[in-house]
Every structure is written in structure tokens, then in C-alpha cells.
Amino acid sequence: MVKRTGLGHSAAQAAVDATLGAIADALQKGEEVRLTGFGTFLVRRRAARKGMDIRTRAPIDIPERNAVVFRASKSLAV
Numbered sequence: 017m018v019k020r021t022g023l024g025h026s027a028a029q030a031a032v033d034a035t036l037g038a039i040a041d042a043l044q045k046g047e048e049v050r051l052t053g054f055g056t057f058l059v060r061r062r063a064a065r066k067g068m069d070i071r072t073r074a075p076i077d078i079p080e081r082n083a084v085v086f087r088a089s090k091s092l093a094v
Contacts, residue, residue, distance in 0.1 A: 043084055055088040 017028045039057060042049050049057040064080040 051089075053089055053091050055086055055092060058085050058087070059083070060085045 017023070017032065018025055021028060021031075023031065039049050043057060043059055046059050051057075059082050062081050062083045065078050067076050067078045068074070069076050
């Protein structure tokens with residue numbers, strides 16, 4: 017980012033930190049974050065399910081939770 021923007025290292029780091037902080041704050045509020053030409057971050061509720069403790073192989077209950085999901089933009093070609 018330093019080479020692309022011409023910003024100094026500390027200014028570029030501050031810009032990245034501010035951007036990621038804003039994305040995290042919006043996701044914690046349950047909001048979608050759209051980055052045009054890149055993709056969308058959103059929060060989805062994951063249902064409770066059964067799982068297995070990998071050490072003891074005993075069945076465990078995994079509680080429901082929120083998970084961050086990323087959907088890539090169609091214009092984002094890899």
C-alpha cells in the first residue's frame with residue numbers, strides 16, 4: 017500500500033487499521049459491508065449442531081453463533 021499510495025509506512029498502517037476497524041464495527045452491529053468491485057462482508061447466524069471432540073471422540077453440542085461471511089464480487093477475478 018505504501019508504494020501504491022505514496023503514503024509513509026505509518027500513515028498507510030493507520031489507514032489500513034482505520035478501514036479494518038470500521039469494517040469490524042459495522043459487522044458487530046450486524047450491518048453488511050460492501051466494497052465495490054471486491055465483495056461483501058456480512059454476518060450470518062449458524063445453527064446449533066452436533067460435533068465430536070477430536071481428542072476423546074465424544075459427541076458434543078456446538079451452540080448457535082454468529083459467523084462472518086464474505087461473498088466475492090463477480091468482477092473479482094482470481
